[in-house]
Amino acid sequence: MSTLSQTFANLAGRPGRTFLTALGTALGIATIVALLAVVGAVRHSAGELVNLGPSELGLFQADAADPTTSILSTGLIARLDRTPGIAGATPLSLLIGELPKEPGSIVFGAGPGGFLTGGLVYSSGRALRSGLEIVLGDTLARQLHLATGQSLTIGHRRLRVVGIYHNGIAYQDAGAFVPLATAQAITGRPGETTTIVVKLSPATHPATMRRTIAKDFPGITIISDAQQANRAGVSGQLISQFGLVIVVLALVIGGIGVANTMLMAVIERRSEFALLSAVGFSGPQIAGRVLVESTLTTIIGAAIGLLFGVIGAQLLVDVLGARTFVSPQVTAWDLGRGLLVGVLLGVLGGLYPAWRAAHVSPARVLAQQ
Amino acid sequence: MVKTNYGTVGAAVTVEHVSRAYGDAVVLDDVSFAVEPGELVALTGPSGSGKTTLLQIIGSLDRPTRGRVWVDGVSVGELARPAEFRRSAVGFVFQLHYLLSALTAQENVELPLVAAHVPRRERTERALALLEGVGLSGRARSRPSELSGGERQRVAIARALAGNPRLILADEPTGALDSTASQKVWELLSDACATRGATVIVASHDLTLVEHADRALNLFDGRMVPPPQKQPASEGIA
Helix, strand or coil: CCHHHHHHHHHHHCHHHHHHHHHHHHHHHHHHHHHHHHHHHHHHHHHHCCCCCCCEEEEEECCCCCHHHCCEECCHHHHHHHCCCEEEEEEEEEEECCCCCCCCCEEEEECCCCCCHHHCEEEEECCCCCCCEEEEEHHHHHHHCCCCCCEEEECCEEEEEEEEEECCCHHHHCCEEEEHHHHHHHHCCCCEECEEEEEECCCCCHHHHHHHHHHHCCCEEEECCHHHHHHHCHHHHHHHHHHHHHHHHHHHHHHHHHHHHHHHHHHHCHHHHHHHHHCCCCHHHHHHHHHHHHHHHHHHHHHHHHHHHHHHHHHHHHHHCCCCCCCCCCCHHHHHHHHHHHHHHHHHHHHHHHHHHHCCCHHHHHHHC | CCEEECEECCCCEEEEEEEEEECCEEEEEEEEEEECCCCEEEEECCCCCCHHHHHHHHCCCCCCCEEEEEECCEEHHHCCCHHHHHHHHEEEECCCCCCCCCCCHHHHHHHHHHHCCCCHHHHHHHHHHHHHHCCCHHHCCCCHHHCCHHHHHHHHHHHHHCCCCCEEEEECCCCCCCHHHHHHHHHHHHHHHHHHCCEEEEEECCHHHHHHCCEEEEEECCEEECCCCCCCHHHCCC
């Protein structure tokens, strides 16, 4: 009979308490895994909202809370076009939450002749030409049951669907494009855009151009990939911190929960610990048994929680109505973190109960019995 | 006996001017005696006379307010590692058996050996031999809930003997048993003295049990008083 086998015997001997403790841990771990998966996916998606090619830079307002809330003057485009090394600059407005039936879908406002819309491949209809037109991604078209020739109302404007496209970028296929002027009219911000995408000349090195733009266009943040997009906005940083806060909160709340349960168990089993002390178990030996028990309980809970978390991540995205552009990805690292949190919960939550168990006075307890 | 700084010469247990008070309540008051190796001593007295406290002090579960206790020349109150002392030198038997309900009889007997890090195979062999010794060889896999009161107490005695202790302290071991089971318990404790050479101190408020002991010590209100007269050996339980 090892400490581990006796611990298993103890846990099996009190199935109700073991189940509830493990369940509490499982729910905590499931929440962590689900939220981490969703946060990771949200960060990923936020960074990809402006899909940049290898020789393209995205310009955003420097102090914007999030890249999607950036506001730039379209007047900058002419100046950028004149800058040596820049092959072209085109505005891109982001309209988020403008489609009531699909609030997660994004409507992009782009110049009809710009290089951003030039990459769209139409499975039916044609490209944008005039103001009251819209082209839909094939995913959105399916979701809204719309086809070329039908109409869609956005911001009290009735727009005619003139084309259905597919370009392989999930959030663009789940979104739509309208002319920039239409987007500006919908937002009530004529002459403004969310971002300006700059295409570099073949011989221009992106790092050199970044320095040039930073010097000549103060107040602008330049990004060249998705990760930079995340770092560029306060929201991106907040999302990054969010995961950490969740883990810390789970540790604190879960730790208190486990500590409370284990403390109750120690009080309930004072005579057992007194007996162990009487037959020669030292304080550290008794404390170790309590710690092993609490850790084992939370590991069992964590294992269940990881399973719940994977399922819960998808459910969470569905509940948030964000499945069109957020695809939760539970990585091995997320699972590892969940398990690590489980072990930490067991150890941290078991520390004080273990100390109490190690200090049970056998003389007092056995005499009271 | 000759008293020294290490207890009484030749004594297994020396209790010297031991007092124990909890606040104003004096439980033991200047108690002194010595017990020879292999002796079976009955510690008698009514409930509340201080028997349990005295056994706990001898077994290092408690410390005296005043006075000293030596077990085989070791000053119990000054032990740096009392748990080590308990696992190697002392075996406890309580009125309530204190068997762990989640464990089998064999696993309960193994507990002091687990504390002493005895290898698994040796633990199993010793536990099974001890259970056989107390007449429970067929109940090794039984849990406490599946045993009678007398059987549980016999498992507790086997557990007390597991570490081969020089001293066995039994606190009202027959208090919750019927006469048949009580007789068996006394036989086992007597056997521990006779065959293992262990010193046994048994606390009991039942004066009729004094006849099983080599000697009786009597406590009353925390003080040693003259023991009840021992019955003729022919009237005792064999």
